Amino acid sequence: MTIGRPRGFDTDEALDRAQSVFCRLGYDAASVSELTKSMGINSPSLYAAFGNKEGLFRAVMDRYMLQRVQYLEAALEASTACEAVQRILAIAARLYSEEKNGASCLVMRGGATYGCTTVADDLSSRRERVETALRERFRQAVVDGDLSSHADPVALARYVMAVLTGMAVQADEGAGREDLEQIAAFAMGGFPAAGERT
Amino acid sequence: MTIGRPRGFDTDEALDRAQSVFCRLGYDAASVSELTKSMGINSPSLYAAFGNKEGLFRAVMDRYMLQRVQYLEAALEASTACEAVQRILAIAARLYSEEKNGASCLVMRGGATYGCTTVADDLSSRRERVETALRERFRQAVVDGDLSSHADPVALARYVMAVLTGMAVQADEGAGREDLEQIAAFAMGGFPAAGERT
DNA sequence: AAACTTCTGTAATGAGCGACACAGATGAGG
DNA sequence: CCTCATCTGTGTCGCTCATTACAGAAGTTT
Numbered sequence: 001m002t003i004g005r006p007r008g009f010d011t012d013e014a015l016d017r018a019q020s021v022f023c024r025l026g027y028d029a030a031s032v033s034e035l036t037k038s039m040g041i042n043s044p045s046l047y048a049a050f051g052n053k054e055g056l057f058r059a060v061m062d063r064y065m066l067q068r069v070q071y072l073e074a075a076l077e078a079s080t081a082c083e084a085v086q087r088i089l090a091i092a093a094r095l096y097s098e099e100k101n102g103a104s105c106l107v108m109r110g111g112a113t114y115g116c117t118t119v120a121d122d123l124s125s126r127r128e129r130v131e132t133a134l135r136e137r138f139r140q141a142v143v144d145g146d147l148s149s150h151a152d153p154v155a156l157a158r159y160v161m162a163v164l165t166g167m168a169v170q171a172d173e174g175a176g177r178e179d180l181e182q183i184a185a186f187a188m189g190g191f192p193a194a195g196e197r198t
Numbered sequence: 199m200t201i202g203r204p205r206g207f208d209t210d211e212a213l214d215r216a217q218s219v220f221c222r223l224g225y226d227a228a229s230v231s232e233l234t235k236s237m238g239i240n241s242p243s244l245y246a247a248f249g250n251k252e253g254l255f256r257a258v259m260d261r262y263m264l265q266r267v268q269y270l271e272a273a274l275e276a277s278t279a280c281e282a283v284q285r286i287l288a289i290a291a292r293l294y295s296e297e298k299n300g301a302s303c304l305v306m307r308g309g310a311t312y313g314c315t316t317v318a319d320d321l322s323s324r325r326e327r328v329e330t331a332l333r334e335r336f337r338q339a340v341v342d343g344d345l346s347s348h349a350d351p352v353a354l355a356r357y358v359m360a361v362l363t364g365m366a367v368q369a370d371e372g373a374g375r376e377d378l379e380q381i382a383a384f385a386m387g388g389f390p391a392a393g394e395r396t
Numbered sequence: 397a398a399a400c401t402t403c404t405g406t407a408a409t410g411a412g413c414g415a416c417a418c419a420g421a422t423g424a425g426g
Numbered sequence: 427c428c429t430c431a432t433c434t435g436t437g438t439c440g441c442t443c444a445t446t447a448c449a450g451a452a453g454t455t456t
Contacts, residue, residue, distance in 0.1 A: 202402025
C-alpha cells in the first residue's frame with residue numbers, strides 16, 4: 001500500500017456512481033454536490049482524486065469507452081462490413097436499453113444536459129407531436145395500400161425520428177447539406193417500398 | 199397603439215436573436231445576460247415581455263415550430279408514405295445545414311447544452327474515434343470486395359454514426375430493446391449488400 | 397400641459413455553483 | 427512510538443446565475 005492515510009472509498013465504485021449521475025443529468029447539470037452525495041464522499045476527496053469536475057468526467061469516460069471499444073473492435077472483426085454493422089447495431093440496441101447506469105449512451109448523447117426539467121419535457125412533447133403526425137400518416141398509408149399491412153406505423157415513425165435526430169447531431173458536428181442528403185438516401189433504403197413485406 | 203411608452207425593440211427580431219443564441223449554446227448554457235446582450239435589450243425588458251427565461255424559450259420554440267410544422271404537413275401531403283418520408287428527410291437536410299440561426303435543429307437536438315466547451319470537444323473527439331474506426335473498416339471492406347468499389351466509406355461511416363446517435367436519443371426517450379432493434383433492422387435496409395451499387 | 401400607463405436602465409438580491417484552505421484523522425515506515 | 431505523507435470533514439471563498447426594486451424616460455389620453 002502507498003504511504004500515508006489510505007483512501008476511504010473504492011475508486012471504481014465511486015466512478016460507477018459518478019457515471020450514473022452524469023448519464024442521468026449530463027455534464028453541466030451534474031453538480032459537484034450532487035456527485036459527491038451519490039459517490040458518498042466529500043468534495044475535497046473528489047478534487048484530490050480527480051483534479052476537478054472535468055477530470056472526474058474524463059476518468060468516467062475513459063473507463064466507459066474501454067468497455068465499449070472492446071465491443072466495437074470485436075464487432076468489426078466480422079467477415080463483412082455489413083455483418084459488422086449489424087453486430088454493432090445489435091450491441092447498441094442491447095447496451096442503450098440497459099438500465100444499469102441509466103439509459104442511453106454517454107458518448108453518443110454527447111453529455112447533453114437538461115438542467116431544467118420543464119424545458120426538457122416541453123421539447124420532448126414537441127418531438128412527440130412530430131412522431132405522432134408521422135405515425136398517423138403511416139397508418140393512413142396502410143389503409144391506402146401504399147404501405148404493406150404488415151408494416152408497423154409505430155416502428156416506422158420511431159425509425160424516421162431516429163434518422164432525423166441522427167441527422168441533426170451530424171449537422172451539429174459539421175456535416176454539410178450533401179452529407180446529410182447522403183444519410184437520408186441510405187436511410188430511405190431501410191424504408192419499405194409499396195409492395196414490400198415488413 | 200397601446201397606451202403607455204411603446205416598446206423600444208422589435209419582438210420578432212429579438213426572438214430571432216434569442217433563437218440563434220439558444221441554437222448555439224442550448225437552453226441552460228444560454229445565460230440571460232448573453233441573451234439580453236445578443237437581443238440588444240436589458241433584462242427587465244426581457245422579463246416584462248416574456249415572463250422569464252423559460253417563457254422566452256417557449257416563445258422562440260413556438261415560432262420555430264410554426265415554420266417547421268408547415269413544412270412537415272406539406273411533406274405529409276405526398277401521395278405515398280415513402281415519398282412523404284423522402285421529402286421530410288430532404289427538407290431536414292436543407293434546414294439543418296442552413297447557417298442562419300446556427301446549425302442543426304432545436305427540437306431534435308433537444309436543447310442540449312454544452313456549457314463547458316472543453317468537455318464538448320472531448321466527447322466530439324471520442325465520437326470521431328468511433329467514426330474513424332468504422333471508416334477504416336469500410337475501406338478494408340472495399341479492398342476485400344465485400345463492399346462495392348462505388349461505396350463511399352466516409353458516407354457510410356457517417357450514416358452508421360447517425361443511426362447510433364438516433365438510437366441513443368430514442369433510448370433516452372424511453373424506447374426499449376425491441377424498439378431499438380427494429381430501428382436497427384430498418385437502418386440495415388439502407389446499408390449496401392455485397393454486390394450492390396452505391 | 398397635466399395625468400396616467402408602460403417601458404427602459406442601473407443596480408441589487410439571494411441562491412447555487414466549482415474549487416479550496418485548514419485542521420484533524422489515519423495508517424505506513426523508521 | 428514517533429515521524430511523515432496522505433486522506434477526510436468543516437467551512438468558506440469568489441463568481442455567475444436568474445430575477446426583481448426602483449427611479450427616470452417616453453408616449454397616449456384628457
